[in-house]
Amino acid sequence: MIRKIALAVLAATAVFHMAVFIQYGTMWVGAQASYRQLLLLFVFLLATFLIHAPIARLFGPARLTRLPASAKALVEGQCVVLVSVAFWLLFFTWPQHYLVPTADVSPKVLRLSLAVSAVLSLFFYYFVEREHVRKNLEQELYRGAQLQKETFQAQLEALKNQVDPHFLFNSLNVLGSLIHIDADRAVQFLGQLSDVYRALLDAGAQPLVPLHREMVLVRAYAQLMETRFGAALRVEWDIPSAWEQALVPPTAVQMLLENAIKHNGSTIRKPLCIRVTAADGLLVVENNRQPRTDAVASTRLGLQNIQRRYQHLTDRPVEIVPTPAAFIVRLPLLTAPAA
Template sequence: MVTKQTPALVANGAEPINDRWLQIIGIPLAVIPFVVFYLEEYGYDWRLFAQTFSWGLVSTAIIWQLLRWWVMKVRAWYAGREQFRQRVLTTFLGYALFTIPFQPVETWVVSHLDLTGLITPAEFPRVYLIHIGMALLFAFLVGAIYESMYYLQKNREAITEAEALKKATLQSQYDNLKNQVNPHFLFNSLNSLSSLITEDKKQAGAFLDELASVYRYLLQEGDRELTPLRSEVEFIRSYLFLIQTRFGSAISFTIDVNERFLDDMLPPLTLQTLVENAIRYNMILPEKPLLLTIRTVDSGQLLVTNPIQLKPLRVTAIPIGLGTLTDRFRRLGLPALEINDDGKEFRVLVPLLRR
């Protein structure tokens, strides 16, 4: 007497749902058709009922666990919602391979180890074929129910993930818009420009040119998914020129980018986010200057570092801008940022996408 249990798993194919009640209800239901068959075939006797029902509970519980193991194996191989066909075909093929050899053995054992003396040797092939058919039918019926449950679970997970990605996209778009019209940055830049106009008109002209370059990049590249590292480096040089004009000797930067990586791609405004976070969370003083370093490494990644000299205020474990940037890389299907804080230096390793 064969049935099955098909635990629905979470997205990584590792955790089964709670199916205790299904087993409690399903195992007796799987046994009843066989008990009825024996009673109609050999006579209605309470001893026959007790024997076949007891034997059925034990054998069905055992094969249930075997098929449960098989289902979990198949779902580990074909966990994706889009792998529905491969998963169903492989799972049900396993049901057949387990059921067809097992059921005739059980039928033979029940008829030859009869304690009631009521069961005669099973008629071959009629009884054997009937038992195999009933076992396969129930296994496939319950299997279809559980596969439906698993598919619905996957569908709910896909909807949840889509909502999360949609939220991250909206947040990214909002942050990009803030970057384009950041009133604080613009206000500080205009203040610096105003001071330069009266003090050094030549420097004021250079400052205005770099300010125009920054906002041109923000308007042109802010909505793109990827941009060449070459463009990003040119932008961050202009951006840091404005920052350095404002802070003077209290801040400095080093950019060392190997030319062979300049055509590699990354999300626009990545460097601006990292620089802005360094400025937001660290003290910038003439007696304690902040040094920003941007360089490529041989593995084809961009390394951005700064010394840790935190301002005396409470901050989140991961800066807000970095959290949004991390979500942006995930949404684009890029390798994750590698963030390291050893208490002395803050390091972010940015993956670059080869063209």
């Protein structure tokens, strides 16, 4: 608003003194009535600048898509001119009788002022408001590209972690042991491993997925890890149905489980407990802290990736709360943007 007021002041002053110079050959006019006309010009331009933003939104790239581009541009220009004519009548013709009652305005001057007001309106619309809209659109496209990049990076990181030789070696060891001990569990474990990869691949390139879809991956990964670690790992979740359609970045919750397992030790007597809950617009992943004796160096790339993706999506921050007893991460649950 302040920007538009400042622009209206500068534009009104420049146009007014240019008109005075053309008419009188001087930049100075001492008559008070003339400066009342300057006030009318300022009000006209300010109202014009304020209405230009809604017009630009009305004719935005996602609006009136059924119209051909040339017809849409023509209608857009006509809309700007019609609004300028309405403002000309409102802020020039009618106030002239009250603010400048002594002014003798000929029909020629009225027509000229009408034409100038329409040209001014079109000029400021296409070279100020549309330029501002274009820059905003470029910023949104850049943010969208960055978000897609972060999403691809997260999916690549998740897949790399799952095909990491250490992970695959451990999984194959567990599978080999189960084949000799319990063939049915071995088949189950192989199916769970397959489910994890399938869920990761199904995440696609979308910047957001419904929570219930993300939980398919989380449950598949949790079952795989529970089969591997047995009673040394417990994963619980409490996701009310009211939050299942909320949106989260793909693989974000799975990465939090993976971090908890990677950086904490677990035994049957001291199991690692991970709890996933949703309430009050937040998805909370919490685990008890049991630092591993063979501590794994933390790059925090997983958490940083999640935080960067959320920065592209919302102003609500990702909350990371480490305490001596627990490690808590709260992810904002998002809703689909209005069409």
